[in-house]
Amino acid sequence: MSHLSEEQLILHYYSEEGDSATRSDSATRSDSATRSDALAAERHLEECEECRSLYGSLQRVLNVVDSLPVPQRGAEYGAQVWKRIEDRLPRRRRILGMPRALPAPWRWAAASAAFGMLLVGAFLAGRFYPPARKPVEMAGVLSSHSNSGSDSQTGERILLVAVGDYLERSQMVLIELANANPKGSLDISSEQERAADLVSESRLYRQTAAHTGNTAVASVLDELDRVLMEISHAPSQISPEELEKLRQRLEAEGILFKIRVLGSNVRNQEEPASGNAPATARQKL
Amino acid sequence: MTGNEQDAEDVVQESFLRAYRQLGKFDERASFGTWLYRIATNCSLDLVRSRKRRSENLAPADPEMEDPVLALPSGDPTPERHALSGEIRERVAEAMNELSATERTAFVLRHFEGMCIEDVSRVLECQPGAAKHSVFRAVQKLRRALEPLVSTAR
Numbered sequence: 001m002s003h004l005s006e007e008q009l010i011l012h013y014y015s016e017e018g019d020s021a022t023r024s025d026s027a028t029r030s031d032s033a034t035r036s037d038a039l040a041a042e043r044h045l046e047e048c049e050e051c052r053s054l055y056g057s058l059q060r061v062l063n064v065v066d067s068l069p070v071p072q073r074g075a076e077y078g079a080q081v082w083k084r085i086e087d088r089l090p091r092r093r094r095i096l097g098m099p100r101a102l103p104a105p106w107r108w109a110a111a112s113a114a115f116g117m118l119l120v121g122a123f124l125a126g127r128f129y130p131p132a133r134k135p136v137e138m139a140g141v142l143s144s145h146s147n148s149g150s151d152s153q154t155g156e157r158i159l160l161v162a163v164g165d166y167l168e169r170s171q172m173v174l175i176e177l178a179n180a181n182p183k184g185s186l187d188i189s190s191e192q193e194r195a196a197d198l199v200s201e202s203r204l205y206r207q208t209a210a211h212t213g214n215t216a217v218a219s220v221l222d223e224l225d226r227v228l229m230e231i232s233h234a235p236s237q238i239s240p241e242e243l244e245k246l247r248q249r250l251e252a253e254g255i256l257f258k259i260r261v262l263g264s265n266v267r268n269q270e271e272p273a274s275g276n277a278p279a280t281a282r283q284k285l
Numbered sequence: 286m287t288g289n290e291q292d293a294e295d296v297v298q299e300s301f302l303r304a305y306r307q308l309g310k311f312d313e314r315a316s317f318g319t320w321l322y323r324i325a326t327n328c329s330l331d332l333v334r335s336r337k338r339r340s341e342n343l344a345p346a347d348p349e350m351e352d353p354v355l356a357l358p359s360g361d362p363t364p365e366r367h368a369l370s371g372e373i374r375e376r377v378a379e380a381m382n383e384l385s386a387t388e389r390t391a392f393v394l395r396h397f398e399g400m401c402i403e404d405v406s407r408v409l410e411c412q413p414g415a416a417k418h419s420v421f422r423a424v425q426k427l428r429r430a431l432e433p434l435v436s437t438a439r
Contacts, residue, residue, distance in 0.1 A: 006421075006425060007421050010420070010421055010424050010425075011417075014395060014396075014402075014420075016401065016402055016417075057428065057432055057435075057436075058424070058428060060432075060435045061427060061428045061431045061432055061435055062396065062424070062427075064373060064377065064431060064435055065377055065381075065396065065427060065431070066396065066397075068374070068377055070397065071290050071293075081297055081298060081301060082301075084298055085298050085301050085302050085305070088298075088302060089302070089305060216309065251317075251318060252316050252317055252318055253317055254311075254317030254318070254320075254321065257301075257304070257317075258308065261305050261308050264305075
């Protein structure tokens, strides 16, 4: 075998013999050919002093570059970045005219009340409109069946509040799982229970969002639904490896980021919606 | 890629802001991570180019941080090793600065981020062959610039 070129040595260092780029040059190369290239390079390095010396020099240089300091970031870094950029996004709005400083339990109560009203509204709509209308369209009735503009805006407002709250709770479940660091298997039965509740709750929101043409909301809710469904149907004890797989999936799909973005968008839409339908809508609520 | 921590922080923030604004354009066929890396890479390249226009130099790495030369086998007395490490750090920063923006990006993604060449090419939006050659050129330049110094440190 002739000497290895510098490029071959670099590929060997990164274990990329015959991989990626080379594959594009010759798409027919198989994995076994790749492994055989790596073994051939390894054997050649054992036998050839000159190539070994060149490879040693390459390793030393790259090790020095590699040992340059890289500032480490803790687990809370993501939240810090979000906090910093959140101020540069459109400002958060008040929920149904309530101050942001309202204690969390009140916000929860308000959101629960809004959801309750969504159900009551849907129930009443079902009572007053022909029975041929399917229950799944109840939420859509809120925003589109009413001829009055203010009723439609009320429906949209309720949807936004309910979806915002739903996203926050979904995010909490996902973050708890993503940040769990168990030594052995982890009992996720409580998260599963919450995920199952969220899945059953999301159907109405998705249908309402689809009905009102809010495709961005519907698409993220669909995606979130799949993840929550998977969690709720997983075994209640999961191994660290399975947890890692879930974590990687959340990361690959960017689901947490999308939830944050959608949550922020939903909050931003709340005020225009409530601003356009002030007194009458609130009185009806 | 940016050469200093503060610029890197700015790039992180700018990347997420751009991602936020462009989320609607995200093509579900690609991995979200690769898409985000592409945005971050573009932000870094924008910053490096604008800095170049302003003729700014890369700031040297933080001298308080961990010492790269300690990783090298050496029997030299500690003060000498520290002096040498400072020199190595500067030379590495200089050598990285000598790379073109594309070479540096490809090298950082392959070497520090551990991406395979194919993923690097997706982030750089080029053919895998082009990404591979950018990594080659970067490693070759670094080797030529740093080999004499590394030999001294042994």
